Structure formats: C-alpha cells, structure tokens
C-alpha cells in the first residue's frame with residue numbers, strides 16, 4: 001500500500017457522450033489533506049462517487065486501504081466517510097436521531113462522548129432536537145458532515161463542505177478538519193473557495209474536463225509561484241490548458 005490510502009489507476013467514467021473522467025491516476029496519502037480542485041463539471045464529484053462506491057467506473061480501478069472499491073465494497077464503504085455535495089436526508093428526524101441512525105447503518109455504537117464531540121465541533125448542540133427540515137442551509141450542511149463522521153472513517157471525502165456556510169463556521173470547520181488530520185484521518189476536500197484549499201491542503205490536484213492537469217505539494221507549488229495566491233496559480237493553469245487545447 002506504500003502509504004497510499006486511496007489509489008486510483010486509469011480511471012475512466014463515461015456518461016453517454018460525456019467523458020467525465022479520462023484516465024485519471026492518483027494516490028492520496030495516509031494522513032494528508034488532499035485538495036481536489038477543478039471547474040464545474042470537471043469530474044470531481046464523479047471521482048469521489050466512484051471511490052465511495054456510489055458509482056461504477058467505466059474503466060480502471062480504485063482502491064481504498066489496498067482493497068478494490070467494487071470487489072471489497074463492504075470493507076471500503078466502511079473505511080470511507082462522504083459528505084455529499086447535494087443535501088439529501090430525511091427531514092423528519094432530529095439532528096441527534098439522524099446521527100444515531102447513521103451510526104446504526106454502519107453498525108457502530110455512537111457513544112455519548114462522541115455524539116457531544118460531533119455536535120459541538122459542528123456547532124449543532126443547540127439544535128440537537130430540531131428536525132432536519134427546520135435547519136438553515138448551512139446547518140444542514142453541517143449535519144451532513146456530522147453524519148459522515150459517526151463511524152470514524154479513515155478517509156473522509158468532503159465534496160464542497162463549506163458551500164453556504166458562514167465565515168466563522170467555515171473557520172471552525174477548518175480547525176476541525178485539521179484536528180481530524182492530527183488524529184490520522186485522511187481528508188479529500190473539493191472546494192471552489194481557493195483560499196480554503198490554500199489554507200488547508202497538503203497537496204493539490206486539479207482536474208479539468210476529466211483529466212488530471214496538476215498534482216503537486218502545495219508548499220512546492222506556492223514556492224514555485226512566489227508572491228501569488230493559489231487562486232491566481234489555478235486560474236493561470238486553467239487558461240494555459242484551454243489555450244493548449246485551442247492550439248491543437
């Protein structure tokens with residue numbers, strides 16, 4: 001496994017005429033925060049869905065902790081936590097019930113301490129008995145993060161976790177993500193807030209039209225482009241990719 005928690009090889013995903021992923025190879029290392037960037041429709045959610053076992057690749061393979069996500073689905077599903085981009089949960093459960101049911105789904109006992117920790121980290125303690133449908137948009141997103149954490153996954157996929165979350169909460173979430181990393185959780189984060197990736201990521205990958213166009217240590221990337229923000233580096237990279245395609 002050589003320190004890689006997620007190994008993706010030659011991954012392709014075709015939806016009819018659309019090639020959502022085109023021969024993507026990458027590895028996510030143990031304990032890192034991996035920033036997965038790319039414009040709308042680049043293939044980020046598709047990649048995450050395949051690793052999380054929600055979607056099947058057309059070609060290629062994905063492994064989590066050395067196990068194939070199709071063949072060893074039960075194992076890999078248990079090792080992964082997913083905060084989906086779309087908000088989708090049963091509005092009739094309270095926050096606490098939603099967390100307890102999610103734990104039950106994974107067959108784990110949610111201890112009182114763990115429940116309190118999750119509620120507090122996501123600032124949902126006051127809303128623990130509130131029905132999900134009565135939460136604000138940002139609170140619903142926080143509940144999704146809580147649900148992804150109940151079974152204490154080794155790899156956490158955060159697909160735009162802070163979309164619609166207010167500034168203070170976003171910073172609180174960043175602190176929590178760092179704490180998770182300190183405890184050894186590997187985090188894959190997609191975001192359109194480049195400052196978020198700049199702040200959190202150890203390595204950054206960019207996919208564009210289904211192809212991996214950059215994968216680099218964030219510190220090295222920033223040092224190579226001294227004086228620039230990640231956002232500038234990213235925009236320039238995408239412009240070069242587009243110009244290169246037009247020249248073909």
Ligand SMILES: Nc1ncnc2c1ncn2[C@@H]1O[C@H](COP(=O)(O)OP(=O)(O)OP(=O)(O)O)[C@@H](O)[C@H]1O
Pocket residue numbers: 015018019020038039040041042043044045046047085
């Ligand atoms: N279920 C589906 N059926 C058909 N096409 C799909 C499906 N899901 C995604 N696609 C297409 O695959 C491509 C990649 O979509 P994907 O959702 O992975 O992008 P993304 O990088 O997550 O974008 P965003 O930043 O907007 O979330 C897009 O062209 C999209 O229209």
Ligand SMILES: [Mg+2]
Pocket residue numbers: 044045046085159
């Ligand atoms: Mg997406």
